[in-house]
Amino acid sequence: MQKTIIESKNAPAAIGPYSQAVKVGDLVFLSGQIPLDPVTMTMVEGDIVAQAHQVFKNLVAVAEAAGGSLDNCVKVHVFLTDLGNFAKVNEVMQQYFNAPYPARAAIGVAALPRGAGVEVDAIMAL
Known part of the structure; x- marks a missing residue:
């Protein structure tokens, strides 16, 4: 396996x-992302909507770096x-995905890194 x-x-x-992310064959496993600004490496300010964006x-x-979307x-x-x-x-x-939508799970957790309110990971098929 490469x-x-x-x-x-x-x-x-x-x-x-x-x-x-790690690509194996045609699959790309994207690690969880929290609302960190990539330039400052600090949490974005604002409510859950700002964090989710x-x-x-x-x-x-990360998806684009892997050659996908x-x-x-x-x-x-x-x-x-x-x-x-x-x-x-x-x-x-809904502003970032187009139909048909991927399969999804939404999970309630007690805490996330750096006090984030949301984290998302994904599996992508190229």
Whole structure:
């Protein structure tokens, strides 16, 4: 099995021992993105809508670095510290994905890195 590591300077650098994405065959596994500004490596200010926009912008950058787009995603995981934000994150997600949408899970969690309210990872098929 050959793994290709995917990196984008337009997305935040990994804040731990992982890669932004790994390509194996025609599949690309995009690591979870939190609302970090890729230039300052600080959390974006604002509500869950602002956080979600930054998360999806980060995912777009990594997907493009892998030679695809979010429309190539076949599975998405959304992690929320407050499931009350489910509808707002759905509204933001619709601005970054086109139908037919990928399979998805939305999971409520107690906490996320750096106090984020949302994190999203994905699997992309090229």
